[in-house]
Amino acid sequence: MGIRALLSRPLAHYIVEKQLRWIANSRAIQEQWRQSLVTKAKDTRFGKDHFFKDIQTYADFRQAVPVRDYEELKPYVELILQGENDVLWPGKPAYFAKTSGTTSGVKYIPITSDSIPNHINSARDALLTYIHETGKAEFLDKKLIFLSGSPELDQKAGIHLGRLSGIVNHHVPGYLRTNQLPSYETNCMDDWEAKLEKIIDETISQPMSLISGIPPWVQMYFDRIRDRTGKDIKDVFPDFSLFVYGGVNFDPYRAKLFESIGKKIDSIETYPASEGFLAYQDTQTEEGLLLLLNSGIFFEFIPAENYFDPNPPRLSIAEVELGQNYAVIINSNAGLWGYSIGDTVKFVSLHPYRILVTGRIKHFISAFGEHVIGEEVEKALHYAMERHPEVEVTECTVAPMVNPPEGGLPYHEWLIEFKTPPTDAEAFAKAVDTRLTQLNVYYQDLITGSILRPLVITALPKNSFINYMRSKGKLGGQNKVPRLSNDRLMADDLRKGV
Known part of the structure; x- marks a missing residue:
């Protein structure tokens, strides 16, 4: 067993012990986050506009902070783009995650120095939780591939701007960089077809153990390898043992992807978004994804059938029920307030709180x-x-x-x-x-x-x-x-x- 696998086990134990403690106090943890977020943002432009200094209870918060989508948040984002400080969160964002908009075209989602750990540590903890449950850590000693967007960043108003996957790439822990593929230069290529061929060149002879990416992109990678070699993926990468995915519903791709691999392997589903890393699969034996209630986000939920009502009910984690479809609303240390991310989820467990992502609130x-x-x-x-x-x-x-x-x-x-x-x-x-x-x-x-x-x-x-x-x-x-x-x-x- 290599040094990475060996050291990961006590770290995994430590992370899971911390996880179990906040799981046991999920409702209190969420209330603590609500209070902490409001207190820290009370002197921002948004906090002053919404009387954060007067907020004491969750009822006060609901009264002061309306539910909004990006279009309604955009005026505050524009102030940041004009150079103003302390708008949605103290200081300026460390990044803007560039994502697809609705009526506004491109959206600029703030990521702050306080919210970066949510994205980075959550991805880390998904792997460590898997290691703790299964005892399988040897994959860390071989090669890991993350099929993602370019890590090259632009600037807008002096703030680094890029796709979320590219931003996260800059924060991969140093102990993983030495066995991470593809190379930085290849990852920066814009032409996906050329980039994919270069990725294959760099990985086809390597002991790949973990592959991570959005399922259709991973499937294309597998198809090209099979075209080039005439072999199943298990024969090209005999050490391949863990697939990490998120971003789309996996079910339409599952059969073809495992047929391409040629064997059944373990997988971890994650729920990352530009607005925050919301959940991950914490067990191989139970349905659903663990909702991350201790990671800088105060969650609210609106029953999906009431979402478009004039004054829909807003529920805290303490009020949700099993089997109900909810629209997800987040308040976070990225400076998102009453923010509707557009997704719907259903709880399949309340002890701990586990969810299934069921779709979007609109067609x-x-x-x-x-x-x-x-x-x-x-x-x-x-x-x-x-x-x-x-x-x-x-x-x-x-x-x-x-x-x-x-x-x-x-x-x-x-x-x-x-x-x-x-x-x-x-x-x-x-x-x-x-x-x-x-x-x-x-x-x-x-x-x-x-x-x-x-x-x-x-x-x-x-x-x-x-x-x-x-x-x-x-x-x-x-x-x-x-x-x-x-x-x-x-x-x-x-x-x-x-």
């Missing part, structure tokens, strides 16, 4: 991590129709095609019922795709990185949507056709009429 597609929303779909369609004025659309919906029956790369399928179809269908589809890449940087990355092929339009017969809504008992009234979905239930029903 969306994120089968590959792209987070395309209805507004982006509608804007892209409108853009194409302006350039093809002969087109009239009766209705449309969009769904992912993860495993195309004809083979090739996956794609977004746009199912459109035209009243008047385009005279040049290929040009119309290209216009839609072009606009969508402009609206959503994640979708653009997937297209340029050859993870997805450009969207495919399927023209539906007349009355397809009417017949579909009728079949579901939702014809007329206030019922609306979902503009997009993250599965193919509706799309496959609609295609039956093609």
